[in-house]
Amino acid sequence: MKKTVLALSAAAVCVASAAPVLAEGQNPMTAPVQISMQGEASMTVANDEAVILFSAESRRPDAVSASNDAAKRGNAAIEALKRFSDKIDVGTTGLSTNPVYTRAKEGEVSEIGAWEARETLRVTVRDVSVVSDVxxxxxxxxNYEGITFRVSDKAERAQRDELLKAAVADALRQAGIVAESIGRKSSDVSVASVRIGSHSAGGPRYYAAPMMKAERASANVAPAVSAGTTEVSLTVTVEARLPR
Known part of the structure; x- marks a missing residue:
């Protein structure tokens, strides 16, 4: 299976306009010049968490039989997952029963021909090394419908400090370039404020193609999946000042 790399969305680095900052009664000729800069930092982080979606469907002549059959499959899956209890979280995300109508001929009325029940499970795997076993x-x-790999909140927080330092340094570097371009020194730049903003997205996604049906599976073969990596980005906006 080819390796897929997904990236978190990142804001573009830009330079804002420079303008004097005036306090009440301050002479505009002596007011400091304000520079608004946006800095960015990013790093590639290994995905350490996966979310797997499973479903069970059953069609039977009556609603009770269909519901019981779908629930039986769901319960069996939950039981099979208990050996991974220290590495996963399991939750039922859907349970429904709906009538299936017959196709009516001209002049006739559709009738309920069967009942279809569906149960879905969401499994969050905190150790990607056991994804294939799960x-x-x-x-x-x-049936398994798809897998989403992502960076856990814990892993993302661990990288946040380094990203913040690098993003602020990037903004100040740009502010220094602006200062030098108007005949000033980069050392003249002072920071008035820093605003932090970040945005993240999901990781690689693996789909079962075609979706494997439990009743057609001849053996429990673990598919080979790759967790991949995610590019984690953080942006800051630095309001800097230059004395006149």
Whole structure:
């Protein structure tokens, strides 16, 4: 399977206009010049968490039988996942039962021909090394629909300090360039304020193609999946000043 690399969205670095900052009663000729700069930093981080979606569907002549069958498959999957309890979180995200109507002929009215029940599970895997084993454990009971790999909140927080330092340094570097371009020294730049803003997105996604049906699975074969990496970015806006 080819490796997929997804990136978090990143704001572009830009230079804002320079303008004098006036206090009440201050002479505009002596007021400091304000420079608004946007700095950015990014790093590639290994995805350390996965979210897997499973589903079970059943069509039976009556609603109770369909619901019981779907629930039975879901319960079996949850039971099979118990051996990973220290590495995963399991939650039921959907449980529904709906009528399936017959196709009516001209002049006739559609009738309920069967009932279809569906149960969905969401499994968050905190250790990506067991993703294939989790898939293999469930595939005999439910269908797996897709996997999303991502950077956990814990891992992202661990990188935040370094990203913040680098983003501020990037903004100040640009402010220094602006200062030098108007005949001043970069050392003349002073920081008035810093605003922090970041945005993140999901990681690589693996789809079962075609979706493996539990009733057609001849063996619990663990598919090979790659967690990939995510580019984590952080942006800051620095309001800097230059004395006149």
């Amino acid at each position: 898939l293999a454990a469930v595939v005999g009971h439910m």
